[in-house]
Amino acid sequence: MLAATVFACLLFFLMLVGLYIRASPILSIVPITDLLFSSVWGPSDGKFGFLPFIMGTLWVTGLATIIAVPISLLSSIYLSEYAGNRLRNAVKPLIDLLAGIPSVVYGLWGVLAVVPFIKNTLAPALGVETIGGYGILAGGIVLSIMVFPIIISVTGEVLRSVSQDMREVSLSLGATKWQTIKHVVLRKARPGIFAAIVLGFSRAFGETMAVLMVVGNVAKVPTSVFDPAYPLPALIANTFGEMMSIPLYDSAILLAALMLLIVVLIFNILARMVLIKIERGVI
């Protein structure tokens, strides 16, 4: 049993080391600044600029967060502060269910509902060109819905951890319910809400399948939400195993995986640290 546990714990580090070893050939040939900040992606010419993919990831993740945060915060506040017990108990399993849906299903839903909506309704209404509706906007919308359950449930926990006494104090001073929520509850819960958003963000960052299906996958630095993009996870999923005859290609892809792993790891550690502090009552 101990061996199994040690093995499970070691897996992560094995993965990290493995990725690093496989990515090191490209790191020793191409300077890291070129890798990160060049926007030329031409593996057959030996050009490995990751900027389009990094920017694609940031755009999609950023947009998803911008859509998801206000909606999930408001619904979380409603559920924990205003809704009755019965409603809360009825809605919670539904939200948890959202988290359990396979991401390929989200992707299909994006292709069948979101992409046509952008192509036929939204883009013509705004007078912009899209490539068939595929792009950052579609990816952001699909991704934001996948992030909802995380932010809603973690924020809900955090709001419930604010003691009832604190609310009573504010109300007894003659504050209205909304003033109490705004000035006292949300203030007390701020670090926790931050952690909830970061957790959601890190899920969005690494999400692959659903995004890959709707985002367009064009290796160019995007300039608007209607542009297509090519996030890092999509790059890895689409190209690994193919074109391996091109020198350094597999090394470049593994470097992309390493970058993802490290970024998501940092996000997670940050968020967990804040949540642990809240549980211990430090914040």
Add this chain to the structure above:
Amino acid sequence: MSETHIQIENVNAYYGRTHSLKNISVQIPKKQITAIIGPSGCGKSTLLKCMNRLIDLTDGVTYSGKILIDNEDIFDRKTDIVDIRKKMGLLAQRPIPLPMSIYENIAYGPKIHGLKKKPDLDAIVEKYLKLVGLWEEVKDRLNSPASQLSLGQQQRLCLARGLAVEPEIILCDEPTSALDPVSSQYIEQQLLKLKNDYTIVIVTHNIHQAMRLADYVIHLYLGEVVEHGLSNDVFENPKEERTRAYINGTFSTELKIDSESDLKGQLCPFNFVYAKQALHNLEDGKILKLIVDDPIAVTEVPRGMEADGHKVLIVKQINKTDWEIVIQK
């Protein structure tokens, strides 16, 4: 009895099916201290929560009856509860600072009631911190988090915060139960000072505290009013057997003191040694009265005596500097 400030008429409250307040009808006098006493679970806190309708926050509570404050029924759904709560400061069981700075804690109430100008807020913060004797201790760190203060300081801050919205009534729910003796003493002194300007209702299970503070006493037992009246009448000559039993249970009014020892001016651990000697000279069951003026002795002597197997009957402050400790061997 002086003018009535809060008139409670036929108040009933239920938690689910539990009938926790049964037909309560009492009057609370203006600008006096009214103590609500009774054992745990007798409905003291529920009654207090009815007065500012914080009871609304508890799930599954129903209540009926009338509570009139300035002839306005606060149970009436048409009454603006925010306005009512503004008239009442609340001092809770343990200090609950809001998650903000010392300054903002005091300014919070006035701010939400529309006061915006910084000089006005500054003046209010200073005024009320001075009123509770906290100004000198915190004036250099008004912007540090309120949670960094000691518990006793926090409770005074909470009192000042409640006063800053200029209430007419102060509701206290066992306000010293989480505090050390010295801080408790300080809060009690504040309350005695404040009763000149405010109507104070204090819920307490500490009979001594009720005796020290109250002008008027309401004794609740299992959700019913057993007895209410002027403090002197209720404590010295209770009409009801249950009140007498409750008071005697925690405090014997007629203790026969067998020996007295004045330990004023003695410091720890000498006062403890002397107390032990005095007790040593007594027979089992006899009662010794000590007078001490060292604040450490107030907590340490009773603790030590109990550790030695003696029974501590009374610990009470008798004047500004002196405390009385009564021990049975």
